[in-house]
Amino acid sequence: QVQLVESGGGLVQDGGSLRLSCAVSGGIWSNLAMGWFRQTPGKEREFVATIGWSSTGPLYADSVKGRFDISRDNSKSTVYLQMHSLKPEDTAVYYCAARWFRASMSTADYAYWGQGTQVTVSS
Numbered sequence: 001q002v003q004l005v006e007s008g009g010g011l012v013q014d015g016g017s018l019r020l021s022c023a024v025s026g027g028i029w030s031n032l033a034m035g036w037f038r039q040t041p042g043k044e045r046e047f048v049a050t051i052g053w054s055s056t057g058p059l060y061a062d063s064v065k066g067r068f069d070i071s072r073d074n075s076k077s078t079v080y081l082q083m084h085s086l087k088p089e090d091t092a093v094y095y096c097a098a099r100w101f102r103a104s105m106s107t108a109d110y111a112y113w114g115q116g117t118q119v120t121v122s123s
Contacts, residue, residue, distance in 0.1 A: 002027035002112040006096045009117030012086055016121070020081040022096030022114055030054075033103045034072060034079040035110060038092035038119075045095065049081060050103040057103040064090075086121045094119050 008020040024032065035050040049070040051058040058070045069082040079096060094117050097110035104110070 002032070002098055004096045004098060004112055004114035006094065006114040006117040009094060009119045011120045011122060014086065014088060014121055014123050016086050017082070017084045018086065018119060019083070020094055020096075020117060020119070022079045022081075024077045024079070024098060027098065027112075029077040030074065031100055032098045033057075033101055034070075035097045035099070035104065036070060036079075036081045037095045037097060037107060038090075039095065039116075040092045045107050047105040047107070048094070050105060051079065052103040053101045059103055059105060061105075083119075086119075088121045088123045090119060091121050092119060093117065 003026045006022045012018050033052045036048040037045045038048050039045040047061050049060045051070045067085045072079045096114040098112040099110045
């Protein structure tokens with residue numbers, strides 16, 4: 001069973017930076033594609049970024065392109081989301097997700113999810 005644990009969320013001011021981490025266990029890390037998604041109350045979970053099993057991709061939502069960077073450290077079985085120039089509209093619960101091999105922007109394609117970490121950007 002693949003397990004994902006996110007960390008690194010918190011409160012940051014408008015224009016600030018945060019780095020989210022997602023540690024993965026229980027699966028064949030090298031075969032997993034990873035994604036980051038986010039959700040605010042009353043809205044559907046939305047795609048943020050994804051990276052393929054061999055670091056192929058990555059792909060970003062238009063709203064975060066140029067500000068966020070997804071990467072993976074194979075020695076630590078961890079995927080990161082480095083977030084710069086944060087805006088109040090980035091406030092959400094951020095979820096890490098995993099699927100086999102290919103990167104995807106669709107929540108429906110991911111079988112494994114973390115518990116989420118809150119990111120709050122104050123204006």
